Amino acid sequence: MRCPACERPLKAVVIRGVEVDVCQGGCEGIWLDRFELSDKLEGIRAFNEYKNMELDLMQAREIQRHLLPCDIPQVPGFSVQHVSRPTRQVGGDFYDFLTLDSGELVGVLADVSGKGVSSALLASLVQGALQMEFNSSKECDAVLKSLNTLLCRKLQTGRFVTMFAVALDGSGQGHYASAGHNPAYVYRAYRNELEELTSSGLIAGAFEFAQFSRHALSLHKGDILVVYSDGVTEADGPNGETFGEDRLRQLILGEASAGSEVLKLKLLDAVETFTEGCHRTMT
Amino acid sequence: MKLSISQSKTYDVLELALAGRLTLGEETRYFDDTIKATLADGNKTMVLNLTDLVYMDSAGLGLLISSFSAVTDKGGEIRLKGLNGKVHDVLRTAKLLTVFEVIEDHSMTSQTIPE
Secondary structure (H helix, E strand, O other): OOOOOOOOOOEEEEOOEEEEEEEOOOOOOEEOOOOHHHHHHHHHHHHHHHHHHHHHHHHHHHHHHHOOOOOOOOOOOOOOOOEOOOOOOOOEEEEEEEEEOOOEEEEEEEEEOHHHEEEHHHEEHHHHHHHHHHHOOHHHHHHHHHHHHHHEEEEEEEOOOEEEEEEEEEOOEEEEEEEOOEEEEEEEEOOEEEEEOOOOOOOOOOOOOOOOOOOEEEEOOOEEEOOOOOOHHOOOOOOOOOOHHHHHHHHHHHHHHHHHHHHHHHHHHHHHHHHHOOOOOOO | OOOOOEEEEEHHHHEEEEEEEOOOOHHHHHHHHHHHHHOOOOEEEEEEEEEEEEEHHHHHHHHHHHHHHHHHOOOOOOEEEEEHHHHHHHHHOOHHHHEEEOOOOOOOOOOHHOO
């Protein structure tokens, strides 16, 4: 085939997946066969849409990253360690810390059902609602109850949130409440024992009738409270086995005496090793 | 492992036996479509046999909840049976064992459920 402009030979060249005819050694014009233009434009449009979507997701991830607290409240006597590792660009796990007017430190870990952008959007809603609720109440169970009412009205059926909330004063006295979240653990330093923090609270956002109870909690010198998402215990190993509660308990018992920072690093390392680097979203 | 659902009916009790994984995607859509179709057929009393369900993620759990709401909203009831280790743990952690009626005896057949 020859160039319609200068009659030099044309050569088929693929540029970014699109085949065109290029004039070789003449006017260097680029030519398309009849009716090919709409196909090529469609391909370019799809490519551009994909790139825009990728950009949107990256921006969403940045926004979500900034929703996580960058300044952890400094409360004398407490050392707070935290980590969140989403596997997708965005996800439904988040944690937050607040200091109430009373001086109490509140910590929350929540996990919105599902995956991806829809879960991330709901997580933002829940995080905002939690901050509002803790402005009017310092009781974790009352906050969960109000949040449940809100979510039951706002969420589509089948979406829900699991959550663990704890409020402690400067002396380590306080309480916790849970909405169907994995059990949290307290390492008791003076006995070198692990205590499981259970609760009867239902998942939030699914049933208006759900009730949430408050449980007293006291932390003493050297004690460590461990709160986590199911991404830790349900992390898959290569043979289909999950990391599980037993492994988590053993790890806490074995490493907690070295302090919370060491425990966090050891836990991350253990999950990384167990999953051979292919861990799920975990917080 | 994908999800498969087999159905059997005794009197007016429909038993749906789930096998495989109930996870976000094709599996949850299949389960949702099946529940909607059985409701449209006029079935109101259902037993979900989860003996061979090996895994359920949060999306699967959410669908179980929405099925519960869909069936009870129509005046029907939905019960669970054959809860194995992992599925039982998921339901226990979410405290859903207080919401769903669970038939503890795995050998119990749907015929024993009162009408």
